[in-house]
Amino acid sequence: xxxxxxxxxxxxxxxxxxxxxxxxxxxxxxxxxxxxxxxxxxxxxxxxxxxxxxxxxxxxxxxxxxxxxxxxxxxxxxxxxxxxxxxxxxxxxxxxxxxxxxxxxxxxxxxxxxxxxxxxxxxxxxxxxxxxxxxxxxxxxxxxxxxxxxxxxxxxxxxxxxxxxxxxxxxxxxxxxxxxxxxxxxxxxxxxxxxxxxxxxxxxxxxxxxxxxxxxxxxxxxxxxxxxxxxxxxxxxxxxxxxxxxxxxxxxxxx
Numbered sequence: 001x002x003x004x005x006x007x008x009x010x011x012x013x014x015x016x017x018x019x020x021x022x023x024x025x026x027x028x029x030x031x032x033x034x035x036x037x038x039x040x041x042x043x044x045x046x047x048x049x050x051x052x053x054x055x056x057x058x059x060x061x062x063x064x065x066x067x068x069x070x071x072x073x074x075x076x077x078x079x080x081x082x083x084x085x086x087x088x089x090x091x092x093x094x095x096x097x098x099x100x101x102x103x104x105x106x107x108x109x110x111x112x113x114x115x116x117x118x119x120x121x122x123x124x125x126x127x128x129x130x131x132x133x134x135x136x137x138x139x140x141x142x143x144x145x146x147x148x149x150x151x152x153x154x155x156x157x158x159x160x161x162x163x164x165x166x167x168x169x170x171x172x173x174x175x176x177x178x179x180x181x182x183x184x185x186x187x188x189x190x191x192x193x194x195x196x197x198x199x200x201x202x203x204x205x206x207x208x209x210x211x212x213x214x215x216x217x218x219x220x221x222x223x224x225x226x227x228x229x230x231x232x233x234x235x236x237x238x239x240x241x242x243x244x245x246x247x248x249x250x251x252x253x254x255x
Contacts, residue, residue: 101154143175
């Protein structure tokens, strides 16, 4: 090696020093610039913090990591933790809370806000979660919107969800919803009712029901309260307008 350096007039010590300096500079440059021989992959739009990131929706429909009865896809929809059966830690599973009309992401007996929209007849109204079946209590609730009949199904859940509203009322009666269902009779087969729920965490879930049946009957007709294995919506109002002798019933099935 010395003969080679001597042939070209290079001092071996100077050459060794130059090589050492080059290697040192190269190492520093390599470290600072992050050169890497391995391929670099971009992060997908769904970050690692999102449990559903990159997983096929069809798989999520049948996956329930925390075994609470709520699929991972629905956990994502409601903003609950798919690795924790009781997201809000109040003693009830996420699935139990949704089934019974409670907010799965808020502890205690918090209910989601619910809004009913029937575009065909220009209706948009808040749904009041009635706590009492007594007529005077129901009438008080109807001053503030349409009323969910106690112990009937919750939005989007299996069973019969019964919602009542005024078709007319006394001129002196309080409330801004005294005629909210006055055009309910204009609904027909195939028309759609939207039931929008908004949780405290900002998650919005909208359920749609397609009208399948309409009839008038007496107030205590068992068909009004008939339960269902599917998800059914029953809208009810006094009929004809100006009378409370009968009820106009409009039923829909969840789409």
